[in-house]
Amino acid sequence: MTRHRILGLGLLLVLALMPVLTDLAGQPAFLSLMTRILIYGMAAASLNFVLGFGGMVSFGHAAFFGIGGYVVGFLFFHQTEGTLFLGLIPGTSQLLITLPAAVLVSGLVAALIGTLALRTGGVQFIMITLAFAQMIFFFFVSLKTYGGEDGIIIRRANELPFLNMRDKATFYWVVLAITTLFFLGLRRVVNSSFGAVLDGLRQNERRMAALGVPAFRYKLYAFVLSGMGTGLAGALMANFLRFASPDMLHWTKSGELMVMVILGGVGTLFGPFLGAGAFMVLESVLSSWSEHWPLALGLILLVVVLGTKGGLMALVSRLGGRK
Amino acid sequence: MILFVEQVLNGLQYGVMLFLLAAGLTLIFGIMGVINLAHGSLYMIGAYAGTYVAAQTGSFWLGVPAALAAAALTGFAIEALVVRRLYARDHLDQVLATFGLILTFNQSIILLFGRQPLFTQLPAGLDGSVMLLPGLPYPTYRLLMIAVGLLVAVGLYFLINRTRIGMLVRAGATNREMVRALGVDIRLLYTLVFGLGALLAGLAGFMAAPILAVQVGMGEQILLATFVVVVIGGVGSIRGAFVAGILLGLVDTLLRAFLPSLLRQVMPGSEADALGIGIASMGIYLLMAIVLLVRPKGLFGATA
Amino acid sequence: MSVVLSVRGLRKRFGGLVATDDVTLDVAAGEIHALIGPNGAGKSTLVNQLSGELVADAGTIHLMEEDITGLSVAERVARGLGRTFQITSLLDDMTVMQNVGMALQAHEGGNFRIWDAVQKRRSVWERAKAILRDSLLTGREAALVADLSHGEKKQLELLMAMAMAPRIMLLDEPMAGLGHLESQAMIGQLEKLKAQTAILLIEHDMEAVFALADRVSVLVYGRIIAQGSVDEIRSNPAVREAYLGAEDELC
Numbered sequence: 001m002t003r004h005r006i007l008g009l010g011l012l013l014v015l016a017l018m019p020v021l022t023d024l025a026g027q028p029a030f031l032s033l034m035t036r037i038l039i040y041g042m043a044a045a046s047l048n049f050v051l052g053f054g055g056m057v058s059f060g061h062a063a064f065f066g067i068g069g070y071v072v073g074f075l076f077f078h079q080t081e082g083t084l085f086l087g088l089i090p091g092t093s094q095l096l097i098t099l100p101a102a103v104l105v106s107g108l109v110a111a112l113i114g115t116l117a118l119r120t121g122g123v124q125f126i127m128i129t130l131a132f133a134q135m136i137f138f139f140f141v142s143l144k145t146y147g148g149e150d151g152i153i154i155r156r157a158n159e160l161p162f163l164n165m166r167d168k169a170t171f172y173w174v175v176l177a178i179t180t181l182f183f184l185g186l187r188r189v190v191n192s193s194f195g196a197v198l199d200g201l202r203q204n205e206r207r208m209a210a211l212g213v214p215a216f217r218y219k220l221y222a223f224v225l226s227g228m229g230t231g232l233a234g235a236l237m238a239n240f241l242r243f244a245s246p247d248m249l250h251w252t253k254s255g256e257l258m259v260m261v262i263l264g265g266v267g268t269l270f271g272p273f274l275g276a277g278a279f280m281v282l283e284s285v286l287s288s289w290s291e292h293w294p295l296a297l298g299l300i301l302l303v304v305v306l307g308t309k310g311g312l313m314a315l316v317s318r319l320g321g322r323k
Numbered sequence: 324m325i326l327f328v329e330q331v332l333n334g335l336q337y338g339v340m341l342f343l344l345a346a347g348l349t350l351i352f353g354i355m356g357v358i359n360l361a362h363g364s365l366y367m368i369g370a371y372a373g374t375y376v377a378a379q380t381g382s383f384w385l386g387v388p389a390a391l392a393a394a395a396l397t398g399f400a401i402e403a404l405v406v407r408r409l410y411a412r413d414h415l416d417q418v419l420a421t422f423g424l425i426l427t428f429n430q431s432i433i434l435l436f437g438r439q440p441l442f443t444q445l446p447a448g449l450d451g452s453v454m455l456l457p458g459l460p461y462p463t464y465r466l467l468m469i470a471v472g473l474l475v476a477v478g479l480y481f482l483i484n485r486t487r488i489g490m491l492v493r494a495g496a497t498n499r500e501m502v503r504a505l506g507v508d509i510r511l512l513y514t515l516v517f518g519l520g521a522l523l524a525g526l527a528g529f530m531a532a533p534i535l536a537v538q539v540g541m542g543e544q545i546l547l548a549t550f551v552v553v554v555i556g557g558v559g560s561i562r563g564a565f566v567a568g569i570l571l572g573l574v575d576t577l578l579r580a581f582l583p584s585l586l587r588q589v590m591p592g593s594e595a596d597a598l599g600i601g602i603a604s605m606g607i608y609l610l611m612a613i614v615l616l617v618r619p620k621g622l623f624g625a626t627a
Numbered sequence: 628m629s630v631v632l633s634v635r636g637l638r639k640r641f642g643g644l645v646a647t648d649d650v651t652l653d654v655a656a657g658e659i660h661a662l663i664g665p666n667g668a669g670k671s672t673l674v675n676q677l678s679g680e681l682v683a684d685a686g687t688i689h690l691m692e693e694d695i696t697g698l699s700v701a702e703r704v705a706r707g708l709g710r711t712f713q714i715t716s717l718l719d720d721m722t723v724m725q726n727v728g729m730a731l732q733a734h735e736g737g738n739f740r741i742w743d744a745v746q747k748r749r750s751v752w753e754r755a756k757a758i759l760r761d762s763l764l765t766g767r768e769a770a771l772v773a774d775l776s777h778g779e780k781k782q783l784e785l786l787m788a789m790a791m792a793p794r795i796m797l798l799d800e801p802m803a804g805l806g807h808l809e810s811q812a813m814i815g816q817l818e819k820l821k822a823q824t825a826i827l828l829i830e831h832d833m834e835a836v837f838a839l840a841d842r843v844s845v846l847v848y849g850r851i852i853a854q855g856s857v858d859e860i861r862s863n864p865a866v867r868e869a870y871l872g873a874e875d876e877l878c
Contacts, residue, residue: 051415057413057414057415057418059418116612116616119615119616119619120615120619121619122414123352123358123414123554123558124554124558124615124619124620124621126358126414126418127550127551127554127611128554128611128612128615130547130550131551131608131611131612132608132612134547134604134605134608135605135608135609135612138601138602138604138605138608139601139605141597141601141604142597142598142600142601142602142604143597143601144593144594144597144598148597188741188742188744189741189742191744191745191746192740192741192742192743192744192745193732193737193738193739193740193741193743193745193748194738194739194740194741195741195745196725196728196729196732196738196745197729197732197733197738199718199720199721200718200721200729203718203719203720203721204716204717204718204719206680206712206716207712207716207717207718208729208733209680209699209700209701209704210678210700210704210709210710210712210716210788211704211729211730211733211734211787211791212701212704212705212733212734212791213701213733213738214699214700214701214702218738218739221739225741251547252543255418255419255422258415258418258419258422259419259422262415262416262419266415292430292433292434294426294427294429294430295426295427295430295431295434297423297426298423298424298425298426298427298428298430299423299427300423301419301420301422301423301426302405302420302423302424302427305416305419305420305423306405306408306409306420
């Protein structure tokens with residue numbers, strides 16, 4: 001327990017010093033890679049909450065990622081235009097408003113999709129989540145006002161009082177702070193009464209019903225929480241990229257999030273962050289070697305899925321856990 | 324009216340293509356319990372192999388066996404090397420492993436053929452049109468596609484309902500344990516079904532080649548629609564795949580053809596086009612969501 | 628004695644097959660009502676209708692005079708209907724303690740709380756400890772369910788069902804697969820449970836049925852062909868012919 005705490009604090013310290021380190025090493029690009037890893041880590045961890053902890057294989061989580069991003073985009077667009085969104089809502093570029101708005105909207109959409117999708121299971125659940133994500137994808141593509149296929153350019157990252165969000169290091173620190181809070185919150189939820197029930201439902205829904213636990217509403221709650229987390233990550237990503245586009249909701253993005261989860265370790269707290277890190281590093285290393293890097297990624301994925309059980313997290317605990 | 328009939332025929336043609344892909348996929352789902360995202364890659368491989376051979380030899384017809392052979396061989400290889408290890412795994416592992424296959428195949432094709440799309444010349448005699456009704460010419464080749472698709476449907480119907488293999492396939496789609504209990508070499512059955520599915524996908528790929536651009540990513544485009552067909556039709560049901568394939572082909576084609584002009588009557592042109600195409604693209608997914616909400620196992624799915 | 632569970636005219640068909648046909652029976656407080664019948668008689672279908680996993684085509688089910696025919700599994704459980712599974716159905720990745728804890732936690736409620744710590748729910752864990760301390764699983768609290776023996780799993784099923792303080796328990800073949808000694812222990816336990824809850828006992832083991840039951844119903848081809856005390860059933864000619872004729876002599 002304490003060993004974990006020391007490790008965690010050590011890791012946090014290294015992460016906090018990252019802007020200084022990358023500066024010293026003359027590798028500013030590495031800082032933006034780290035920012036992306038943290039953001040994708042949150043998205044993957046949110047997906048893992050339903051997938052690993054809840055046993056619901058959602059193939060449409062890019063939808064929430066994209067919605068989070070588009071909320072930021074819409075609000076920015078209407079602020080610069082000075083118009084009202086849907087004729088009701090004024091735009092804004094205050095992060096303290098856009099982030100909660102993104103989380104809220106993603107949660108609402110997740111509630112809607114979850115209510116319908118959770119009536120099915122198995123293959124049908126995978127496909128219906130994919131179907132809803134595709135619908136939302138094409139919906140955004142058809143919005144000409146907001147750039148259609150090209151998406152919305154967000155010329156300035158959202159503002160926070162007293163901070164210069166245009167500074168890369170500051171932005172990174174903000175993301176790191178949010179990620180840390182997110183991680184602690186997620187850990188708390190997993191270890192809560194609700195987390196235990198969700199774990200029970202993953203293992204045996206029939207048994208839980210015999211204990212008087214109706215699966216649907218608990219799974220829906222998990223799905224909504226997961227959608228909110230993914231939306232938060234999407235909102236930050238839009239701020240980071242200064243861009244919100246249908247690419248964020250492409251079905252391959254859902255696949256990538258799943259890849260991160262399985263690379264890191266399904267059903268573990270820290271695994272998705274490791275998986276996001278591995279994925280992003282792999283992508284940047286491989287793509288610097290060859291434009292055909294997806295070939296290597298595909299093969300690595302095959303080896304990981306067919307050859308290992310438990311992903312990087314299992315590897316870490318095997319290396320570190322031997323007494 | 325003429326336009327409408329033409330679009331219905333186009334929808335029918337798209338529908339039989341979807342059926343060719345969905346027939347294999349639904350059997351693989353139903354019998355082996357495997358979600359195979361790489362099914363679209365077999366379609367792409369059939370298209371590339373057939374088009375390449377046709378271009379090299381100058382004979383369109385030599386492309387047919389090439390496409391079938393390439394897709395079937397790739398199918399056998401996938402089954403033996405990857406899918407066989409996935410039977411006992413959960414859906415998540417299946418999705419990810421076959422997602423890995425997609426990435427691998429797409430990049431391999433780019434390495435071999437580059438990123439430029441390939442085009443196929445139609446053989447003489449098929450590049451013209453047939454006058455179906457006065458004032459309604461329709462491309463001969465598309466009619467041939469519809470005919471081939473219907474022929475395959477009839478063939479599959481006989482294979483499934485009139486032969487011993489078909490009996491085992493049907494039994495396997497509804498009750499896997501029972502087939503095992505019958506002492507059938509289940510492994511061989513799996514390999515055959517997978518090979519058959521690959522063959523049909525390859526056929527569909529090559530047939531589509533002359534009317535589409537043969538390019539990387541063509542597999543995924545149609546894969547998603549195929550999944551929708553399988554799920555709407557009911558996992559494991561060939562009949563469902565046929566009905567849903569035709570239905571989806573018609574819905575998708577007609578929405579794309581007529582929705583933008585309908586919307587143009589109530590809004591400005593460019594916006595109507597964008598919104599119309601957008602909604603048309605959403606159409607099949609919307610249809611699937613509605614069907615699943617009413618019948619969670621699909622139209623012809625086992626209800627148990 | 629007051630009737631806890633009252634079943635009237637329950638019917639279920641699958642296609643042309645009538646699985647339960649006009650089943651009527653009562654279970655009173657403090658009694659063990661046994662349901663016997665040859666394989667394929669429709670016992671499992673009946674249990675699944677009573678528990679709510681299957682929807683009956685016709686007929687009613689009342690629990691403590693409340694109509695529960697249209698309620699879901701979870702809603703019936705909340706009203707005091709407990710059950711065990713013929714093929715044990717447990718939370719395999721969890722320990723024995725966690726399984727009992729889950730039953731208590733589910734019964735206690737407050738399970739939408741995402742900001743508490745389940746490990747710190749004193750009332751749950753203290754009661755779980757107490758339940759296990761007095762059970763045959765004492766000493767096995769930390770064992771993973773996947774590692775338990777068949778007999779131990781049956782025990783755990785019973786403990787979990789009892790942890791919910793049910794008014795009536797549906798016991799689906801609790802003796803199935805148990806050795807002789809284990810069966811004897813189970814019989815002793817069920818005898819004691821009678822004071823806490825009414826029991827509908829679905830069982831193949833005649834020795835157990837005749838040792839435990841206050842009343843017996845005989846189900847053949849989905850119909851109840853006889854109902855009465857152990858002695859009445861033993862001497863009923865229709866039962867002998869329809870059910871016992873095919874099997875071994877009665878003990």
